[in-house]
Amino acid sequence: MRLIPMNLSAHMRRMAIFVAVAMLSAVAAFGQVHTSDTYRYLLTREGAMDHLEYLTSEEVAGRESGTSQAMRTAEYIAACMESYGVRPFRSVSFFQPFSLPAGKGGSSKYSTSAGVKIEKKGHNVVGYLPSGRKNAPYVIVGAHFDHLGIIDGKVYPGADDNASGVAALLELARMFGKRHQERGDLEANIVFVAFDGNNFSLQGSKHFVSRLGIPPGNITCMVNMDQIGSTLSPVGKNPEYLLVLGGNKLKVWQKGQLDFANEYFGLGLELDYSYYGSQDFYDIFYRLSDQQSFTAVGVPALLFTSGITKHTNKESDSVDNLDVDVLVKRIDLIYRFIWLIL
Numbered sequence: 001m002r003l004i005p006m007n008l009s010a011h012m013r014r015m016a017i018f019v020a021v022a023m024l025s026a027v028a029a030f031g032q033v034h035t036s037d038t039y040r041y042l043l044t045r046e047g048a049m050d051h052l053e054y055l056t057s058e059e060v061a062g063r064e065s066g067t068s069q070a071m072r073t074a075e076y077i078a079a080c081m082e083s084y085g086v087r088p089f090r091s092v093s094f095f096q097p098f099s100l101p102a103g104k105g106g107s108s109k110y111s112t113s114a115g116v117k118i119e120k121k122g123h124n125v126v127g128y129l130p131s132g133r134k135n136a137p138y139v140i141v142g143a144h145f146d147h148l149g150i151i152d153g154k155v156y157p158g159a160d161d162n163a164s165g166v167a168a169l170l171e172l173a174r175m176f177g178k179r180h181q182e183r184g185d186l187e188a189n190i191v192f193v194a195f196d197g198n199n200f201s202l203q204g205s206k207h208f209v210s211r212l213g214i215p216p217g218n219i220t221c222m223v224n225m226d227q228i229g230s231t232l233s234p235v236g237k238n239p240e241y242l243l244v245l246g247g248n249k250l251k252v253w254q255k256g257q258l259d260f261a262n263e264y265f266g267l268g269l270e271l272d273y274s275y276y277g278s279q280d281f282y283d284i285f286y287r288l289s290d291q292q293s294f295t296a297v298g299v300p301a302l303l304f305t306s307g308i309t310k311h312t313n314k315e316s317d318s319v320d321n322l323d324v325d326v327l328v329k330r331i332d333l334i335y336r337f338i339w340l341i342l
Contacts, residue, residue: 036339039175043335045328047174048167051080052229052319055145055163062156064149065197065204066100066120073145077125077194080170084177086127089191090213096124098207100200122146122196124204127173129180129190138214139338140191140222140299142205143169144198144290148313159319161312164229166194168331175335187342188220195290198226205290209297220341221250222301224291228330229322233307234270240326241270242333243307245286248273249300254341261336267329276307304334 054060054076060069078094088094100120125145143165147158157163173192180186197204231239247255262269275282286292291301311317 036336039178040332040335042175042178043171043328043331045324047171048324048328048331049319051167051170052159052163052322052324055166056157056159056319058155062149062158063145063147065122065146065200067149069149070146070196071123074123074125074194074196077145077166077170078127081125081127081173081177081192084170084174085181086129086173086177086192089126089128089193091126094125094127096126096208096211097121098124098197098203100197101203122200122204122207124196124208125194126208127192129176129186129192131186131189132184133187136186136188138189138191138219139342140193140219140294141169141172141225141338142193142195142222142290143225144195144204146196146198146200146204148199154315156313156315157318159317159322160227160229160306160309161317162198162226163319164227164306164322164327165225167327168225168228168334169194171331172335172338176338190338190342198290202290202293205293209293209299216298219294219299221254222291222294222299223304223334223338224289224294224301225304225334226289227305227307227312229324229327230306230309230311231323231326232309232311232321235272235276236270238268238270239323240268240329241272241306242330243272243275243303243305245273245275245282245303245305246291246295246301249295250302257340258333258337261340262333265332265336267333269329269333304330306330 055063055073060073063070063073074095081094098121100122144162145166147161148156150156169192176190193208195204195208228242235241235243244258258271262271275285286303289303291303294301311321
């Protein structure tokens with residue numbers, strides 16, 4: 001079908017071509033938006049709560065890196081990924097072990113009952129959904145699962161920091177895993193990674209990046225979710241907000257998909273790309289989480305967060321102090337965003 005009449009002047013033809021391309025792009029985007037509804041039903045408050053309750057339970061007792069509780073957490077995440085149809089990434093195992101550096105105990109080694117020194121290990125959990133396209137780009141979705149563990153006999157549950165991000169990671173894996181199982185039409189490879197060792201100077205994400213083996217130019221975006229369950233530090237008067245750091249790292253059309261999805265689906269989140277309007281705090285906070293390991297090697301990376309609250313790094317960081325309904329809205333937005341940039 002011919003869209004551009006042949007009897008137009010060169011200038012008018014260029015303008016007509018521009019309009020035609022824009023119209024075709026809009027039609028394609030509209031189709032993408034509607035197909036994203038297909039698996040949205042899998043995202044529920046109950047599903048997010050199941051993850052939050054386990055990740056803050058006594059069984060995993062604060063998820064300190066290098067402990068049996070952290071290993072149980074890693075096993076839970078791997079089991080969820082496998083049940084969602086996500087496969088291990090370049091391995092027969094979901095687990096990517098690494099040595100922990102000196103930590104809060106002053107050393108990464110501990111003594112057994114026999115007095116033998118054994119090196120502490122962290123374990124990233126890495127899953128993968130392959131694209132059917134040859135030479136397809138990658139999208140990496142991450143969240144750290146470790147927290148402070150037990151200090152002076154008191155458990156630090158880390159609900160917001162960062163059970164909330166892991167719950168989001170797993171719900172995204174659930175939705176995209178179902179799409180891959182049923183349709184096998186991913187336009188990009190998706191890597192889901194739950195980082196250990198965040199509280200050990202980002203050691204888990206540094207280890208992951210050092211062994212990634214994918215050229216930075218082949219990675220569309222890295223999406224990191226760290227503390228996204230609270231409504232206690234709003235940008236303005238709207239408690240349903242989300243801080244987005246690193247938007248300037250994306251292409252203009254990619255960043256636009258966030259605003260588009262937020263408006264089109266009526267999510268009503270107030271998106272702040274400036275970290276409360278403070279460039280200094282923006283720069284500091286953007287370096288504090290695992291996306292920093294990716295930007296250091298030239299990978300464009302976003303951080304989604306609801307900010308620091310009065311419960312951060314305290315015993316009071318419990319599920320009771322989260323807003324799970326708003327967390328689900330934030331996961332919904334991130335899901336639509338990833339769908340649109342694939």
